[in-house]
Amino acid sequence: MPNVETPLxxxxxxxxxxxxxxxxxxxIPSYNNAETISHVVRAVSAGLAxxxxxxxxxxxxxxxxxxxxxxxxxxxxxxxxxALLISDRQSPLHKIVTPYHGIPGKGSAFRTIFxxxxxxxxxxxxxxDSDLRSITPEWIELLLRPVLEExxxxxxxxxxxxxxxxxxxxxxxxxxxxxxxxxxxxxxxGGDFGFSGRLTEHYLDQHxxxxxxxxxxxxxxxxxxxxxxxxxxxxxxxxxxxxxxKDPTADLSSMLVQVLGAVFALMEEHATTWxxxxxxxxxxxxxxxxxxxxxxIHVNVDRMIANFRQGLADLNMLWKEMLTVETYRGLLPLKDxxxxxxxLPDDLWARLVYDVAAAYHRRVMPRDHLLKAMxxxxxxxxxxxxxxxxxxxxxxxxxxxxxLCEAFEHRKSYLIERWRSAGSExxx
Amino acid sequence: xxxxxxxxxxxxxxxxxxDILAILPNILAMVIIVTIGLxxxxxLGHAVERLLRIIRLDQLSDRLGVTAALARGxxxxxxxxxxxxxxxxxxxxxxxxxxxxxxxxxxxxxxAQSFLAYLPHLFLSAVILVSGYVVSNFISQxxxxxxxxxxxxxxxxxxxxxxxxxxxxxxxxxxxxxxxAQHIVVAGFALTFGGVVxxxxxxxxxxxxxxxxxxxxxxxSNRAKARPPEDIRHL
Numbered sequence: 001m002p003n004v005e006t007p008l009x010x011x012x013x014x015x016x017x018x019x020x021x022x023x024x025x026x027x028i029p030s031y032n033n034a035e036t037i038s039h040v041v042r043a044v045s046a047g048l049a050x051x052x053x054x055x056x057x058x059x060x061x062x063x064x065x066x067x068x069x070x071x072x073x074x075x076x077x078x079x080x081x082x083a084l085l086i087s088d089r090q091s092p093l094h095k096i097v098t099p100y101h102g103i104p105g106k107g108s109a110f111r112t113i114f115x116x117x118x119x120x121x122x123x124x125x126x127x128x129d130s131d132l133r134s135i136t137p138e139w140i141e142l143l144l145r146p147v148l149e150e151x152x153x154x155x156x157x158x159x160x161x162x163x164x165x166x167x168x169x170x171x172x173x174x175x176x177x178x179x180x181x182x183x184x185x186x187x188x189x190g191g192d193f194g195f196s197g198r199l200t201e202h203y204l205d206q207h208x209x210x211x212x213x214x215x216x217x218x219x220x221x222x223x224x225x226x227x228x229x230x231x232x233x234x235x236x237x238x239x240x241x242x243x244x245x246k247d248p249t250a251d252l253s254s255m256l257v258q259v260l261g262a263v264f265a266l267m268e269e270h271a272t273t274w275x276x277x278x279x280x281x282x283x284x285x286x287x288x289x290x291x292x293x294x295x296x297i298h299v300n301v302d303r304m305i306a307n308f309r310q311g312l313a314d315l316n317m318l319w320k321e322m323l324t325v326e327t328y329r330g331l332l333p334l335k336d337x338x339x340x341x342x343x344l345p346d347d348l349w350a351r352l353v354y355d356v357a358a359a360y361h362r363r364v365m366p367r368d369h370l371l372k373a374m375x376x377x378x379x380x381x382x383x384x385x386x387x388x389x390x391x392x393x394x395x396x397x398x399x400x401x402x403x404l405c406e407a408f409e410h411r412k413s414y415l416i417e418r419w420r421s422a423g424s425e426x427x428x
Numbered sequence: 429x430x431x432x433x434x435x436x437x438x439x440x441x442x443x444x445x446x447d448i449l450a451i452l453p454n455i456l457a458m459v460i461i462v463t464i465g466l467x468x469x470x471x472l473g474h475a476v477e478r479l480l481r482i483i484r485l486d487q488l489s490d491r492l493g494v495t496a497a498l499a500r501g502x503x504x505x506x507x508x509x510x511x512x513x514x515x516x517x518x519x520x521x522x523x524x525x526x527x528x529x530x531x532x533x534x535x536x537x538x539x540a541q542s543f544l545a546y547l548p549h550l551f552l553s554a555v556i557l558v559s560g561y562v563v564s565n566f567i568s569q570x571x572x573x574x575x576x577x578x579x580x581x582x583x584x585x586x587x588x589x590x591x592x593x594x595x596x597x598x599x600x601x602x603x604x605x606x607x608x609a610q611h612i613v614v615a616g617f618a619l620t621f622g623g624v625v626x627x628x629x630x631x632x633x634x635x636x637x638x639x640x641x642x643x644x645x646x647x648x649s650n651r652a653k654a655r656p657p658e659d660i661r662h663l
Contacts, residue, residue, distance in 0.1 A: 167661075169663065189663065252662060255662055299660050310581070314575075315573065363490075363491045364490070366491065373573050376576060382660070
C-alpha cells in the first residue's frame with residue numbers, strides 16, 4: 001500500500017515535530033460548536049487524566065473555520081482544566097488546534113487527525129463529535145481501552161436511543177450493513193469511534209479522500225473499511241447520546257443522498273467481499289449496560305403517509321424504473337389503506353432497499369434523483385414502523401429492528417441476484 | 429437539301445456531341461466521387477456506431493433518459509445507431525455535393541455553396557434541440573422529486589411547466605439559429621412566456637389565495653403554522 005503523507009499546515013507540522021510521539025490521539029472535528037465544545041473538551045481531558053494518566057496523549061481540534069470562536073474556547077478550556085487538575089499534571093496532555101484543509105467537511109477533518117496520529121505513531125485514536133451534550137470521561141475509556149488493552153482495531157459506539165431516534169440507521173443503514181458485511185454493529189454511523197494506529201495507517205492509504213464518500217459518508221466508510229479490511233471490531237456501550245439540536249430545516253432527501261450514496265458507493269467497492277458473506281455474527285460489546293431515560297420524540301405519522309402516497313401518485317414512473325414489478329405492486333395496497341392498517345412489511349422493505357441499491361449500481365437514472373426519489377418510500381416505512389411500535393418500549397422496538405435485520409439477511413440472495421443482473425446489463 | 433441537313437441537324441448534333449464529350453469526364457468524376465463518398469460514408473457510419481457502442485453511449489443515454497425520450501417520440505433505434513446513420517448521411521451528402529460540383533455547373537455550384545454555408549446553423553440548431561430535450565427531462569425530473577418531497581400538491585404540474593419552459597426556450601433558440609422568422613420567434617416566445625407567467629400568477633391569485641396568504645403570513649410574521657409537533661431525528 002502507498003504510504004503518501006498528507007500535507008499539514010506549517011503550524012500543525014511544527015506542533016507535531018515538537019511533540020514527537022504519543023500513545024493516544026483524541027480528535028474533535030468542529031464547526032461553530034461554541035455552545036458544546038467546552039463540555040466535550042472537559043470530558044475528554046478528564047477521561048484521559050482519569051483513565052490514561054500514564055500515557056502520552058494529544059488532543060486535536062480540527063476546526064472548519066468556525067466563526068463563533070470554537071478553537072479559542074478549546075484553548076481556554078484546556079488551560080482552565082489544567083488548572084483544575086493539578087494532581088494529574090503528570091499526564092502530558094497536549095493540544096493542537098488546526099484548521100483543516102482540502103474539501104470542507106468532516107472527512108477532511110478526519111484526514112488531518114489521522115495524519116497527525118500517524119506522524120505521532122499513536123497506538124490508539126478516538127474521534128468524538130463536538131456537539132455532544134451527554135459525553136462523559138468514561139466514553140474516552142470505553143473507546144480507547146479495547147484498542148490499548150484488548151487488541152481491537154475498531155471500536156464502534158453503542159448508544160441508548162429513543163425508538164424513533166436515528167430512523168435512517170434503524171431502517172436502512174444498520175440492517176443493510178449487517179446483512180452485507182456480517183457484523184452486527186448497531187451504530188455504524190455513530191460519529192464517535194476508537195481505532196488502532198494500524199487501522200489509521202490503513203485509512204490514510206485508501207484513495208477516498210477527494211471523493212463524495214469522504215465528503216459526506218466518512219462515518220460509514222470508517223466502519224465498512226474496518227470490517228472489510230479484516231480488522232478486529234467491537235462496540236462500547238456509551239449510554240444515551242444527546243447532542244445539540246440539529247437544524248430543523250435540514251433537508252431529509254439531502255441526508256438520504258449523503259448517507260445512502262456513501263453506503264451504495266461502498267457496496268460497489270466491496271462487492272466481492274460482501275457477496276461471499278452469509279448471515280451475521282454478534283460483535284463484542286464492552287461497557288456496563290444500563291437503562292436510561294431518553295428524550296421523547298414526536299412523530300407526525302399522517303404527514304409521512306401523505307408524503308408516501310403523493311410519491312405513489314406522482315413518482316410512480318420513477319419508482320417503476322427503480323423497483324421490480326413485484327416490489328412496486330407490493331406498495332400499491334398502501335394507496336388506500338386506513339392509517340391504522342398502513343403497513344410496509346419487513347420483507348417488502350428489504351427487497352425495496354435491495355432494488356434501489358441495484359438501481360444505483362445500474363445507474364437507471366441520475367443517482368442524485370434516484371436517492372432523493374427514495375424519500376417518500378423511506379417516510380412510508382418510518383410511518384409503518386411508528387404505527388407498529390406505538391405501544392412498545394424501546395427494548396421491544398429493538399426486537400422489531402432485529403426482525404427487520406433478519407429479513408435483510410434472509411433476502412441477501414435476492415440482492416446478489418439483482419446486483420449481478422445489473423452488472424451483466426451494463427456490460428458491453 | 430444536303431446543306432440544310434448539315435446545318436439543321438448535323439451541326440447541333442455535333443455541338444451536342446462535343447458538349448457531351450466535354451462534360452463526360454466531369455460526369456465520370458462525379459460518379460467516382462459519389463461512389464467513393466458512398467463507400468466512405470458506409471465505413472465511417474459503421475465505425476462511428478461501433479465506437480459509440482464500445483464507449484457505452486447507449487447505457488449513458490439510458491441513464492440520462494435520452495433513450496426513453498426517443499422511444500416516447502416513436503424512435504425505437506438506439507442512439508449509437510442513430511448517430512452512425514447521421515454520420516453516414518453527412519458524409520454522403522458532402523460527397524454528393526462535391527460530385528455535383530465536379531459537373532462545374534453554375535446553378536449547382538451556387539446551391540452547394542449556400543447549402544454548405546447553412547450547414548453549421550442546421551447542425552447547431554439540432555444540437556440545441558437535442559440538448560434542450562435532455563436538459564428539460566433532467567430538470568423536470570428533479571423538480572418533480574423536489575416538489576413531491578416538499579409535499580407540494582401540484583408537483584406534476586410544476587414539473588411539466590419546467591419541462592415545457594426549457595423545451596420552448598430550446599425551440600426558440602433553434603429557430604433563431606436557422607434564421608426562420610427571427611423577429612416573430614423572439615416576439616412569440618416573449619409573449620408566450622409572459623402569458624404563461626401572467627396566467628400562472630392570476631391562477632395562483634384566484635385559486636390559491638388562501639395558500640399564498642398563509643405562506644406570506646408565515647414568512648413575514650414568523651408565525652409557525654399550527655401543526656402537530658415533529659422532532660424525529662433521522663440520523
